[in-house]
Amino acid sequence: MSQVNTAPLASVWDGGRSPYAVNSKKFGMWLFIISDALTFSALLMAYTYVRLATPNWPTPFHFSPSIIFSTVMTFCLLSSSLTMVMGVHAMNHGNRKAAVGWILATICGGLAFVGLHLTEWLNLIRNEHVTPFDNPWGVPLFGGTFFALTGLHMTHVIIGVIYLGIIAFAVGRGKFKAEDVEVSGLYWHFVDLVWMFIFPLVYLMSAKI
């Protein structure tokens, strides 16, 4: 009787099998992404908090160049996510050459994003005189929160470009498996996902409010 009852309970949670049906690398990356999501959530909330609490919050993001640049940057990241998922798809079907091509296209999208973002930063620093500690409007928290939020995101993009470069090099040499490309893709899509919140919060909300 007891054997009959325990047999269905000897499920994936009983040891010896993966209850999530994913490999350990992928599960590890998911755990990292969740913890990193909390970091970015805290930063986004901190930005919102100081913005709401500051009456004369500066909005130096004019349509040209800031909004145009940030919209193109969004396009670059979204397109690089598409090329990344195509790379994962190609690798899953055993097509290493195509996978390398798609990953290199993803790297190009990431580099374009970083280039445009640095140009936008330089525009703010040189033309609007915004630094992490000071600005002409006397709201130093603006520069502090803006550069912290976008800087941490850009650091993630730069790390992602290096990560994907290593993956592309190894895959091209016949090393690494499809799961390794998929794990790097998870990281890249997360970087894209975070920008989907930074873009409206920092840039678009400055256009109207």
Place this chain on the structure above:
Amino acid sequence: MSAHTEVAEHVNGATTKAFVNVWFALLFMTGVEVFLAYEQIPVLIFLTALVGLSVIKAALIIAYFMHLKFEKLSLFLTLFPMLILCIMLMLLMFMPDSSRLMMMRPR
């Protein structure tokens, strides 16, 4: 052997056509966000639309690009309720106080 494993492990998942459709949807929603930023609509509607579109975009990326739609439900239930709960806890701390500060602004 490795090539066979690579193919065999990923029989489930979206097609490339689905990925392209999701990409178009994401671009469209981004365009709507930029359009709304320069339209004369009430701030509350604008903010609601921005948050709503951002959450939908994030969900599409997680579901299709990050493949979570095709993973086991146990993975989703392990990761996301905890994440949402933690974000709610942070909101509980931040938002009431920030709203109070906003109301205390000199008018």
